[in-house]
Amino acid sequence: MKNSLFIFSLILFLIQTANAQQFKGRVLDSRSKIPLERVKVTDRNSGESQLTDRFGNFSFDEVSFPVELEFCREDYLGSILIFQENESRIEAYLEKDIDQLSEIVVRSANIPEKIREIPASVGLISKNDLQRTDNFNLVQNFNYVSGVFVSQGALNTNKINIRGIGARSQYSTNRIKAYINGIPLTTAEGELTLDDFDAEYLDRIEIYKGPVSSAYGAGLGGSINLYTNRNQKDQRSITTNFNYGRFNTRKNGVNLSYVKDSLDLSFNYNQVQSDGYRQNGAYDRISMLGSAGLINKSGNYWSFFFSYTNLKAYIPSSLSESDFRNDPEKAAFTWNQAAGYESYDKNIFGVAYEHNFSEKLINTTSVFYNSRDGYEPRPFDILDEDRQSIGARTRFNLKTEIFKKESEFSFGTETMFEFYETGTFENRYEQAEERRSIQGDRLSLNEQDRNYVNVFAQLNSRLTPKLRAELGLNFNSTSYDLEDRFADGDIDQSGSYSFDPVISPRMGLNYEVFDGKNVYASMSHGFSTPTVAETLTPEGLINTDLQTETGWNYEIGFKGNWLNNKLFTELNLYSIQIRNLLVARRVGQDQYVGVNAGKADHNGIEFTSIYQTSFPNEIGLRLFLNSNFNFFTFDKFVDLGENYSGNEIPGVPKYMISPGIEFSIKDLTANLNFQAFGEMALNDSNSGYTDPYELLNLKLNYNWNLNEKFDLQFNFGINNILDENYAASIVTNAVGFGGSSPRYHYPGNPRNFFGGARLKFDL
Template identity: 30%
Template sequence: MYLQIADKALQEVVISGYATNRPIQQTAASVGLLTPRELERFSTTSLVPALNTLPGVRMEERATASYRLSIRGSSLRAPFGVRNVKMYLNDVPLVEANGTLPVNLIDAGTIGRIEVLKGPAGSVYGAGTGGTVRLETIRPNAGESSLESSYLAGSYGLRRYTATAATGSEKSGFLVRYAKQQLDGYRQQSAMDRDAVLLTGQLYPSDKQTFSFHGYFTDLYYQLPGALTREQYNANPRAARQINIDQKTSLSLQGINLGMGHQYQFNEHWSNNTALFGVFSFLDNPFTTDYERNANQSFGGRTQTTYATSISDLPARFTLGGEYQHSFVNSRHYENKVGEPGKLNFDDEVSTDQGFVFAQTETNLPGNFIFTLGASLNFMRYDLARVSDADTTSNYRNEKPINPQFSPRIALLKVINPNLSAHGSISTGFSPPTDSEIRPSDGSFNTRLQPERGLNYELGFRGSALQQKLSFDLVGFWFKLHETIVSRTNPDGIVIFDNAGATRQQGIEAALAYTFIQNANRPVKLFKVWSTYAYSHFRFQDYVQNDADYSGNKLTGTPPHVWLMGLDFESQFGLYANVTSNYTSKLPLNDANTVYADSYLLLGARAGIRRQLCTKWQAELYGGIDNALDKKYSLGNDLNGFGGRYFQAAPNRNYYAGVQLKFLIKNK
């Protein structure tokens, strides 16, 4: 991919999370950053391997295009999808007001940068105790107009095609990309087909203001093979659950995400950033227990105003803002008649309103300290109207307001020297139950569920040494979660949610890199090795369910140890190679800690050549291998699965190869 943000030195990388826009060395938070260089280490078919290089972040793929994202164990309550994590695309929320996060609508090749804020970020981003993920789409290079096309093919019927047109100047930039990805699947009943179109634009009418917009349309279909018992998994990991085949379980989702933003610098003191957005989606989901069909529309806005000044000749910033979302879902559940809707079971209309206001101050103090204090006040309300119910002749209405939630954060950073800083923070967060947790597929309305509340303490060090060849990032945290929401599956296959006392989550996250060579004028432009490690000592507290006491047990679905290593090589001639290993320790699959998924060691690599063929043409040829050691493992386990059905097998050794051509119409 040539359309990318230019690489910058570590000291110049600016983190926009927490509304600070500071170099990462001066950011008082645990932050994971993926630039184009890190994203392009893997194939562009999925964000899973790139996100999993960040310590404390775990992205799983239960079925093809069915993802679960965890930050420091936040997937405990997520049998599918994403919970407890806030996600933004170009400053526009991807998490809808009802808690739905359709991350599978995002095509990995359209993303150019990812920031992950680990731990509660409610002081600026509202609900979510796991963290916040900020995605930025690819953008055109200034002064360049180009056409680009690519093709990739791989094991198990993988095909991917992209076409891109882009133009950029000092006053504007526009890009449109089409991507189609298809897969026959490693397992039975696991085919996938996705079409995605991205349109982005930026206008710079003056030095003071910027207009931006994006439109993202996705048409996605994928099959659901279902989880296997250990015996089935050992006998044939490629098999699907028989009832999934019989009922033709799948998911079809069409979505449109629209966003527009305006940034204005009034003067040297005052600035404002405002975004408006709308989301529309349509879902068809034949499952083993029913057939769900719904239509969703959501809209909202976010604004923040910043005042920059000096106090005793030291810089200070004050930020005030807010965010609001409204969503309306018409959800109908039918009997599943072999992949077709049968008799209507119930018809719901769900309205959700969610919003918050926030304030933050950031002040430089004497002695090279940076102090941050922020807080948000959050509001939320669910309104359910049961329009039709096969089990009753009367309609009814239920409303579930969530009590206002206050989420403060305090942080202090010390710049010890230009190459070393230390930071500490105390933050709180909350996470309300989502629509699918309050309203499971059996038609019930779970009014008992309460929001989770979390308190987080964190201490970290970040810096570089040996003439900046060695870089490191080390953080330790202690997190206590109350009213923890956990999931279990009943005999009918319905996922039910309950509040389960508390959890205590302590951990260490470390990243280390050594760059032997980084010089664009040498035959070897880049030679770098790196490693990341996460230790997670996560335990249940005060957790009793059906007379069983799970207090002290390990947190379900979180491996205690995850260790990655990598090597990056790039030459002046255009040859490059990236190698990655991933060790994940065994992890508990149920709250009782009686069943574990085995540990595994993965090895993958991508190598290729990028060349300027002539003045107008650029080309890239590449190939890669995943799971080179041919390990059998389950990446997206079903936690607390009924009947011992826990395992969703990942592909064994597989390959891919691709070609990319770019034609420069204009180049500065």
Template identity: 25%
Template sequence: MTVRTLFYISLTFFLLSLPHQLWAQDQYQGYVLDSKTELPLEGVTVTANTGAQVISNANGYFTLPVTGDINSVVFSYIGYNTATVHAPTAFQQIRVLLQPAASRLQEVLVTGYESNRPLLQTAGALSLLEHESIARYDESSIVRALNTVPGVRMDERAPASYRLSIRGSTLRSPYGVRNVKVYFDGIPFTEANGTTALNLLDAANIGTIEILKGPAGSIYGAGTGGTVLLEPQRAAPAEKQIRIGTTLGSYGLRRYVASASVGAENSKTLVQYTRQQYDGYRQQSATDRSVLLLSSEFKPSEKRTLNANLIYSDLFYELPGGLTREQYQQNPRQARGGMFGSVAQNASLGLEGITMGLKQEYKFSADFRNTTALYGLHKFKDNPFNTDYERNTNQELGGRTSFVYNTSLGTVGATFTVGGEFQRGFEAARTYDNNGGTPGALRTDDEVVTKIGFVFAQAELYLPADIIATAALSLNDAQYKITRLHQASSGNYKLNRNFKTVLSPRIALLKQLTNKVSVHGSVSSGFSPPTEEEILTSDGSLNEDLEAEKGTNYELGVRGFALADKLSFDAVAYYFKLKETIVSRQDVSSVAVFRNVGSTAQSGLEVSLGYTLLSEPDKSLSLLKIWSSYAYSHFRFNEYEKGEANLSGNKLTGVAPHALTTGLDLDTPFGLYLNLTSNYLDDTPLNDENTVYASNYFVFGARAGLKRQLGKHLKLELFAGADNLTNVKYSLGNDLNAFGGRYFQPAPDRNYYGGINVGYTL
């Protein structure tokens, strides 16, 4: 046998045996995701017990080739609990959900007060909701998610007819959202006239929600109710994904969501379209809303970041109207009847609007940065009401800028923030007779120019002994110019209201007791001018004597983690003295009329608790957590004389003394999850005289589902849920001080929903 022959035989033997050797080399592959957001985690260390090790890529994908016996594979990542997969099967794709560690949650940065600091280092009553809190429900609205926050109350007088209050400001908001300043990605979403069309947003548009309670947001200008900061949904880094989903539910709920997202190293773009239709639980309560969101972020350089957002909304919803107690008890599904009933007059509201915003953050250096945002909006409103017909067109421009500088004053660290904000709105507002849902004779024709502006400054000092001191000040100005071009009953005239420039200071101290517990206290002053709709009511009358509210708030709180980080807690006690309080009352035509009363005294306690019973990613039950929020509100009219009646000492209208929400969250490694939520609301006074109350109620809801990664590209979620499982009869959006006893806006009885979400990664 020659050498050449021996070589060929050896080569043939090697080649024949190679497949067997390759097959013997087991291969483990799969994805590593955040258990909450299910976004991919890049940089996770994947280690087999044999010592073989790889790192997950930008899509969270890993491939681990291993020879020998494998008993376990460990997944570790900073800020997350370590997970272990025992006895993995070769060539079967592994899907690992890592649970965020409590220590990571402590480090989540909040943007409130422009500080970008961890929550434990932020003085003030501030609550943070991530999108997973919204996704606990059917995402048809954000009402149930916001009602899990202590001190916050959101109502739906009808589907898509929102009313939002923070610490009892509902009394000024018989319709819509007022006295609460809302921002969307740093641009004002609250218009210059003081109103917020929150119903033009879909719940799927929102990524996170930060809520600053009371007049604590001096750097956000005038306001006594609070500030809400919304961050849009965005594409994740290195994400290229198409998502579609649908939800079907009781009473004709149909909801569709489609989105495409592309994330790269220096850019993120999300295009999202939602369509929601609802036949309605009550007569005259159907809804149809379409929202198109374009959200993008670009980083042209290390110093510069640009955010651009476009929101187009087309909304129509019907208004069933309030019921008397007798009607409510007899048939809660009926609409307001009679000659001027909701069906006869086609009571409804149509809104079509587009908002465009551009925000730039520029870092001059590591210690000096500027953030500037510009926006514009155009909105059309078509509103046949029971007694009149409104048609309004609104155009608005505005902007906001802030400079933040970090420095040292000797041995004391300091952060200084200065900036300003300006909004100018123009509205053409017309009212007509309502002839069965069509415009009749012209009643009034107004042009309204609104200018709102303020400048602000804030200093934060990092003192010894882990104390952070904050002093902030804003100088606010508001102007209304109303030109009446036509009025059926009188001549034309002009009204100019220039509310006096007001200083709103805030002083706060925070002491970090340990790296897990901090206490904080603050004193802040608030100023809130009347909104345009409070001055120019829907019946065309002008409320020339209405003054701005002014108040001072004192609060003390503690927040932190305990019991090996399994327990999280946040508690705040406050006292708020408000002068020139604005209240509303319906007249004979059901139009809200506003007036100032002497003052109110509002004290309360807000508590949030969460306890993680189990967090074991490698167990059959990976997460079991319970949580609760509670608000006690002792709100009273301090000085209030109404005609010959002295209402001083009465409970503040529309505020329940006790509100409690509890929940339970359960996750499994297989992808099964369960969310349970219960809500209790105490008896609520519905008029200033405290002679009519809405009864207390307890409602219970649940959502269960399955999330699975199918192969490398496909992600699937199946879900089903129910609301008001206890089938309680209750009113969710009560009309306050309603004329004719029409106080009640019944909420749906027991109802169900279910759906599917599909994501495909390119």
């Protein structure tokens, strides 16, 4: 009898031991996929509880399967999950109760922090915000961010300025750094194009406003950081969409998502086509994007990203004042006769690895490759260019104590090597009977090899429970080799050149004066190196005296939550003082000379406010107000004997005010957005201005859950409801040739409608 009892007890013990196992996992935000700390995880079987660490990790020494876990955090909806057995990767996703902007962790910071606690102004475009517009063009969403302005000449003619930096660029965006999943998008000489990316593939966009060279190197205006969607556990789906708008604009695409165990795969294909509002305005773009993520057994994370774009977009160019007022649909005469367009194939590849040496030390390293093969027939010549670049970025984050103060130290380096070949040919379009370009004799051929190295470091320290300090430093070295492979006579541009090394510091303080209400002050340095085009003189020689453009940003601000965290407000005042101002002086139809013309002061006020709440019966309300007031002037600017000191800097509206409302009831969401922009100076002399204008836009979304497998969404909207006639972009300092009037204006689209549908099938 005793032996039988012993054997029975032993069997029970073995069964319990087999069922009781160590159980590990982590908790993440359902949208951003950022690990969540301070989540209370409770084993409802045993009653044992613990809090997740800063990486979102939790661990129970013994659990009995099936285990029922409860997840709780104050600002998130609670969740109860049941796990039948142990798995290689346990992940729980929590959804915010009310999506508090101030509590969102900024992923692009070298040391991730909540927006409210960062001593800087960071604009956030969430996935929900990206649903406000027709999504034919990504950058139109940036105009809802205070301090940011996008000039939109056409779907492929956009330039972004942040706090007025980059406004005087002629046709493209420069002086701004940009990344997607940590992979650089800005070229080694500072040019940037974001039109290629599909908004529906992105999870969020983070925009640092003002000089950020301490973290990113050459970026006087700021940085734009794009992040793609990361799929949730066990998500396997196919999503197709089609959208149609006025001017025969259509977009269709498909997205595939697959998650199994520790592998996360996603692929997106989309095509956008349009006849355009204006003559010679047809547009055709095919984009493919893919990403993959893999967590190994040690909890380290591999990620892969690729993007391919094929574009052919015709260029109507800018118009004179008379044509802009009376015939905005026409194209510039010579551009129409030459059927001018731009086309390119672009590739981006990147691999990143995040390694956790310990709970206190993390390294993230990425390597990347970019290429672009472009061809652009223009009335004055035909441009043929090929660009390839390779590079790497690595960053270490160490959590430690300094003088007994809780601190985190980040340091690393970023380098890029770029190989760029550009040539021009005669355009003999005038000899053609029909409207087209004809390639003639070669005019030029240059090869440029440019490289830069950034070494950066940042220290964040909690001096007191309420006071945080941030210190940053960046060292940059930029050089290039130029080979003139089509030297003409005595003019040979070949040579090796380098800019003086630049050291960019940053200092910031953030103090929580009351619960959820912070004030901050910061001082940061930024710089932008001249492009090769800016370094060339009219005789085709290198101007070795041209200096790097630099600036200091001084900023104070307030960020705070109100009304039980339903209302977030941010107010900041800044002054950016730029020295060695780089000016593109126009000397021909497509010829510019770069000069260091003096000093400029960019002073401004920005205000952001978001209120969101919910009511019974699945009713939600979201109100926002974004605005900025600009006081951008030349401090000291004398060019060719003309004194422009004290004049307004052209190309930037004096103000932007954008209130909006989002109302949802069950499956229907309505967005009504208003935008008011002030007048813009057309040139340095301030001899002319654009008119101020207002835009009113509406978009409706309806989600229809057909069954457990199928979700259907419909959308309908109206852009420019007021049918405003306005200049969506201008060419600053335009010059008329041959007695013609200068062509400053790009007309904006009149009232236009759009609509579409999206079908999602869960496998």
